[in-house]
Amino acid sequence: MATDIALRVRPALAGFEPYDPAFSPCEVNLSANENTYPLPQDVRERIVQALANTPLNRYPDPLANELRDELAAWHEVDRSCVMVGNGGDELLFNLLFCFGGPGRALVVAPPCFEEYKNFAKMCETEVVEVWRNEQDYSLDDEALIDAAREAALVMLTSPNNPTGDLVEPALVRRLLDETDALVLLDEAYVEFAPAGTSLVSWVRDNPRLMVLRTLSKAFALAGLRCGYLIANHEVIDVLAAIRQIYSEDVLAQTVALQAVRKRSSFEPVISTIVKEREELARALAELPGVTLWPSSANFLLARIPEAGSIRARLRDEHSVLIRDFSYAPGLSDCLRITVGTRSENERLIGALKAILEVE
């Protein structure tokens, strides 16, 4: 019998499709900005040990206070300024759930992470798009500030996904000084940027600044689902009150705590990825027809004629998966390539040379 389920869906939620990252099983997966290196041995050992001692019959600590304390110590803020989430995504959703809503606007600067807009729409929040420059993807500071004057929230990404560039601190300063909006700086990839890039230290003196971080990228824990927000304690209190109480499970809390405690063990991996990024950029730039943008993250954005078919041939003929953005506004013929290990990167370059018939 036919049902009318579609008509019963809350109107703001009708028309959403399940997220499909199109993960075809490939030998080399450079499509999702994951860290493809093995976990540092000492971290792995601690995690295994800690997991073995974690009982599963008890509920988790809702606020993950041990992990919060470790994150607070690292970032030199009070525990009351840290919130842990089931991936950065949960925190992004909850920010819109709390601070968006009908009659309020979110300002974004596309091309950027598409979840900002999706979550805003789910929360019935108007989305104001201030597009980046078509050529170099630079931000339009004046237009952003104008839009932010009328908005509840601004979300900027530094380094930006998928364009790889950083947000100038001067722009964040102006957004805080010249508007009344809450400003979220998404630093999901900041560990790959030059030291001193993060603006976490600004949170203490700027109660409307919020900084998002995640263990999914530099910490090689995308499967764990753990992200965190550093913000004024009043923002954190609101988030604490509305969150799904047990969203961060005991296994995730346990693993995240060990990884954050041993954060210095990740430094060699991160600097290897940064070196490999420059190596990969050199190799890509030598290929015919390729345009590249400078990246401070663990991925590169490349424009190449026939991007969609090149991506399909990489997958089907060479078992190498990268992300196609050629469908997206502002990103025609653009591919996003995660920086992998030396051998993964070489495999990609070899495959591209074969497809482009370079000797």
Ligand SMILES: *Cc1c(COP(=O)(O)O)cnc(C)c1O
């Ligand atoms: C990956 C990513 C995140 C967070 O990812 P989680 O896995 O949910 O922590 C947030 N913002 C951007 C821009 C990202 O690319």
